[in-house]
Amino acid sequence: MLVLENNNVTTEQVKEFDKKYNLHSWSVQGTLNPMVIEKAEGIYFWDSEGKKYFDMSSQLVNINVGHGNKKIIEAIKKQADKMAFMGPGYAIDVRSMLAKKVIEKAPDNMGKVFFTLGGSDSNENAIKIAKMFTGRNKIFSRYRSYHGASYGAANLTGEPRRYTCEPGISGFVKFFDPYIYRAGIEFESEEDASKYYVDKLREQLIYEGAENVAAIFLETVTGSNGVIIPPKGYLKGVREICDEFGILMVCDEVMAGWGRTGKWFACENFGVKPDIITFAKGITCGYIPFGGVIVDKKIAEYFDNNMLMCGLTYNAHPMGCAAGIATLEVYEEENLIENSRKMGKVLGELLEDIKEKHPSVGDVRYIGLFSAVELVKDKNTREALVPYGKDPDKIMSRVIGMLKEKGFSTYHHENNIMIAPPLIIKEDELREAMSIFDRVMCFVDEYIKRTI
Structure with a gap:
């Protein structure tokens, strides 16, 4: 059977060429049978x-x-015909409109968005923004987490996929999240569990020097490591600690954002407003690689007078912006x-x-x-x-x-x-x-x- 008729490639050749020329992520290549x-x-x-x-x-x-959404595909085609690429220093219609739409959907404390190409990119730039804004050098994140595989994002990541990036970057500190099913402690309630873990986090921050900590990164709902949902009061407790010590709360919503949890952003389920939200995946649903970092108004205002030392050739790529606008419209219309x-x-x-x-x-x-x-x-x-x-x-x-x-x-x-x-x-x-x-x-x- 011909899979790519124009190139006269058979199914067998597709598999053969894939195994011969492609490197697949997170895999022992010789064991693959794609x-x-x-x-x-x-x-x-x-x-x-x-x-x-x-x-x-x-x-x-x-x-x-879902696959094959015609509205998103048509938006990509239309943008390709009009303007496939324009450098990030220029204002163009889809770039401006998507930024406006994202901020309108985000919690009401948010001010601006920096667009990226995916989740790892988003977390990389969130690290830099947190350090620039606070002037501090330490970053806290959790063991049961995945924030990406690029160098900075891998240092945020707490599970074994970070090992190849070790010994890693100084200043990255890990703590345990409330995985109650495997805690080995019989808590009287979710609130009791939250207090235990929040108190432990606070103690660790003090021993690390809270005045040196720029941000606490956490997946609002832990994703690939088991959809671990925070117990009642936990995220509010983390928010209070951040406020106490002047630390930024960064919610990674690469998986959990854009409706996955029944809200535009997962943090809305728990009544908290982060200082920074990172996102990707659901903003274009894979039709174009895309992501972003949403920052609180106070952070946005800081960069009115201070240089934002973040940059990507494909920051706010027009094709991604067009796809993003169409995707947000699909969420609403359907x-x-x-x-x-x-x-x-x-x-x-x-x-x-x-x-x-x-x-x-x-x-x-x-x-x-x-x-x-x-x-x-x-x-x-x-x-x-x-x-x-x-x-x-x-x-x-x-x-x-x-x-x-x-x-x-x-x-x-x-x-x-x-x-x-x-x-x-x-x-x-x-x-x-x-x-x-x-x-x-x-x-x-x-x-x-x-x-x-």
């Missing part, structure tokens, strides 16, 4: 053999509006923020049923259409299905493979399986997809019985 994808539309994509898959992770939690909340409730109910039914499902966490399922060997002890950082039998990969065989596409990180479908998903589609997930969890249950 699936050849032919088309994608809505919440589905099809492989070269015509098999259809539910895209239940929105690819990398970025295809919020009521996708509301649908995220509505379908999120259905997803939550389905996940709770799965947790109750399957011995292998230790915990389910969800907010809007942002969720993860944590697999365990024993619900009582909460022993993880595979040891942290190890999976000698490749059981997690096998689970993901079985899901994919049955038409349910997603990915895992450690013992957590991500479930984050496009925000356009309908209830019947969601129920059909989750019935596949339910059936595959029976395999995990049986695997545990055989091996324990």
Whole structure:
């Protein structure tokens, strides 16, 4: 079968050339057997053999509006015809209008936005902005976090993907987030857990010299590391600490922003207003690489009289801006923020049923259409299905493979399986997809019985 008819390339050649010439991220190259994808539309994509898959992770939690949205595609085409590129020093219509729209959607303390090409870029520039504004040199971030793979963003990152960038940059300090399921402490309430972790953070700041700390970076809702939702009062507690010591609160909303949690920005769920928000993914939903850093009005005003030492050749790229405007209009016209909340409730109910039914499902966490399922060997002890950082039998990969065989596409990180479908998903589609997930969890249950 011809995949690229104009070039007369067969499916077999596509796979051959891919393995021969492409380097795939986070992979041992010799073990790869990449699936050849032919088309994608809505919440589905099809492989070269015509098999259809539910895209239940929105690819990398970025295809919020689904595949093949005509409005966004047309906006990109129109901008390409009009002006494919113009340097960041010039004012152009799409650049101005997208900035205005972003600030209008952001919390009301926000003043300006610096556009980037993605999440790593956004966090890199947020680090610089925080240091420039405060004149301080230390940056706090959490262990169970992923903020990007470029050098500065990797130093923010707390999980093992940061290791190749170590020994790293001086001044980056890690602290633990409230992962209550694995805390090993029986808290009386969420508020009690929040107080414990906030008090520990405050103590650590004092020992590090709070007067030297520029910013505390945190994913508003931890993403790839298991959709860890902050307990009641936690983010407000962090906000109070930041106010006490003059530290900037930076919320990484690369995954959680743009409707994923049922709000424009995830911080709105918790009643906090950060000083800086970083974003990417859902602003253009992967149709064009794009991201940004939104700053509080006081930070924006500071740079009225002080140089902003940030720069990218493709800052506020016209094609990305055009795609961003169209994407925000799609969210509004199709009521996708509301649908995220509505379908999120259905997803939550389905996940709770799965947790109750399957011995292998230790915990389910969800907010809007942002969720993860944590697999365990024993619900009582909460022993993880595979040891942290190890999976000698490749059981997690096998689970993901079985899901994919049955038409349910997603990915895992450690013992957590991500479930984050496009925000356009309908209830019947969601129920059909989750019935596949339910059936595959029976395999995990049986695997545990055989091996324990």
